[in-house]
Amino acid sequence: MLPGWENSQGASLEVLIAHRLGMTVVNAHDLVSRGMYTLHVEFNTFERYNSAHKQL
Numbered sequence: 001m002l003p004g005w006e007n008s009q010g011a012s013l014e015v016l017i018a019h020r021l022g023m024t025v026v027n028a029h030d031l032v033s034r035g036m037y038t039l040h041v042e043f044n045t046f047e048r049y050n051s052a053h054k055q056l
Contacts (some may be wrong), residue, residue: 002028 005011016024 001025 001011001015005015014027
């Protein structure tokens, strides 16, 4: 998440939904500092969400 996301109703809703779906939510700073491995893991999580969402 980007700095200040807590002040956005839309971003707060995204975090709530992500948590309820069991997804990992990270701050942008932490994501960048973890490097490409994290990008791969987060992309896979996003793909799993999209697959589940298409089935609804």
